[in-house]
Amino acid sequence: MWQAEVRVDLDAIRDNVAMLRARTSAEVLVAVKADGYGHGLVPAGRAALAGGAAWLGVATLDEALALRRAGVEAPVLAWLLSPGLPLHEGVEAGIDLSAATTGLVDELVAAARRAGRPARVHLKLDTGLARGGAGVAEWPALLEAAAKAQAGGDLEAVGVWSHFACADEPGHESIDRQLAAFHEGLALAATYGITPRHRHIANSAATLTRPDTHFDLVRAGIAAYGLSPIAGETYGLRPAMTARARVTLAKRVPAGQGVSYGLTYTTSRETTLAVVPLGYGDGVPRHASSAGPVRVGGTTARIAGRVCMDQIVIDVGDEPVVAGDVATLFGPGDDGEPTADDWAAATGTINYEIVTRFGSSRVPRHYVGEAAR
Numbered sequence: 058m059w060q061a062e063v064r065v066d067l068d069a070i071r072d073n074v075a076m077l078r079a080r081t082s083a084e085v086l087v088a089v090k091a092d093g094y095g096h097g098l099v100p101a102g103r104a105a106l107a108g109g110a111a112w113l114g115v116a117t118l119d120e121a122l123a124l125r126r127a128g129v130e131a132p133v134l135a136w137l138l139s140p141g142l143p144l145h146e147g148v149e150a151g152i153d154l155s156a157a158t159t160g161l162v163d164e165l166v167a168a169a170r171r172a173g174r175p176a177r178v179h180l181k182l183d184t185g186l187a188r189g190g191a192g193v194a195e196w197p198a199l200l201e202a203a204a205k206a207q208a209g210g211d212l213e214a215v216g217v218w219s220h221f222a223c224a225d226e227p228g229h230e231s232i233d234r235q236l237a238a239f240h241e242g243l244a245l246a247a248t249y250g251i252t253p254r255h256r257h258i259a260n261s262a263a264t265l266t267r268p269d270t271h272f273d274l275v276r277a278g279i280a281a282y283g284l285s286p287i288a289g290e291t292y293g294l295r296p297a298m299t300a301r302a303r304v305t306l307a308k309r310v311p312a313g314q315g316v317s318y319g320l321t322y323t324t325s326r327e328t329t330l331a332v333v334p335l336g337y338g339d340g341v342p343r344h345a346s347s348a349g350p351v352r353v354g355g356t357t358a359r360i361a362g363r364v365c366m367d368q369i370v371i372d373v374g375d376e377p378v379v380a381g382d383v384a385t386l387f388g389p390g391d392d393g394e395p396t397a398d399d400w401a402a403a404t405g406t407i408n409y410e411i412v413t414r415f416g417s418s419r420v421p422r423h424y425v426g427e428a429a430r
């Protein structure tokens with residue numbers, strides 16, 4: 058018996074990845090960083106592999122090592138590395154690591170020597186996002202350092218990669234600009250003898266809308282979890298996560314009753330209030346106060362007043378809601394429940410944040426589907 062649960066449909070993840078695979082001739086990497094966007098690092102990773110992903114991608118070295126500790130043997134790329142990390146552990150574990158500075162190349166050389174095997178490295182070029190990646194001015198020095206380390210046998214430059222800023226806005230002029238910069242970066246890499254097997258720049262949005270950006274590998278995150286990166290389009294994806302809880306208490310209150318901290322919501326008539334045991338301590342954004350939609354009984358109502366740490370209150374009117382009834386915050390939408398997209402719209406954020414907030418929370422995650430076995 059659960060009081061609240063995050064239900065993850067691993068078959069949905071598997072099938073979404075299979076769909077992405079069918080749309081490209083490139084290999085597919087599924088991003089399982091941030092606890093698999095809230096769906097669970099290892100189960101989401103295994104479901105992605107079952108759907109035909111060849112790679113898993115994570116931000117941190119710790120996430121990559123956790124995959125290996127769980128017995129995942131597939132290629133893993135970790136791309137967010139500060140100086141001073143125990144990179145030899147990543148090299149020993151056969152993890153591909155991203156480098157965007159000559160300093161990191163030096164660290165990787167040292168790590169490779171300590172591990173007794175060459176570091177597999179993906180060199181990152183900043184083609185316009187202005188976040189990670191070597192700037193165009195630093196690219197030649199990075200290539201030179203990598204080529205030298207490769208010649209010395211300490212490093213294999215197996216990848217060159219970049220990341221889009223606006224792929225979720227199809228037609229945005231930056232997409233072509235970044236793509237052209239990526240081609241130039243690859244051409245320059247070749248002059249240093251770096252002709253990597255894995256060239257990659259596409260995220261979910263580019264995977265779905267720009268086949269000319271797929272190169273050898275696409276890196277999909279949000280689409281694998283069944284959510285669209287592009288507003289108004291679903292691409293036949295199936296949302297994998299449902300967040301729901303059993304009403305702890307339902308009671309009649311009179312008109313004019315203020316509800317929850319600050320009494321910011323007032324009942325307009327005699328009504329039933331249902332208390333739902335999920336709050337900001339579980340991943341419900343406090344911004345969802347008086348905004349987040351919840352399905353309970355036969356009705357969908359916005360949260361009445363403020364989101365508390367552990368609970369929210371729903372004004373269900375005259376619906377015959379009783380303690381124990383299931384209240385659904387979001388799910389695939391099959392039974393008329395709101396979706397993560399509805400929550401994103403109601404709270405001024407993106408579907409990525411809604412699902413990711415429910416990762417590693419105190420709410421038990423229950424896995425369903427064939428892929429869960």
Ligand SMILES: Cc1ncc(COP(=O)(O)O)c(C=O)c1O
Nearest residue numbers: 088220260261262276277278279
């Ligand atoms: C470097 C990198 N590649 C790929 C992805 C996947 O992006 P999306 O979830 O939009 O497919 C992310 C996620 O933000 C990322 O940081």
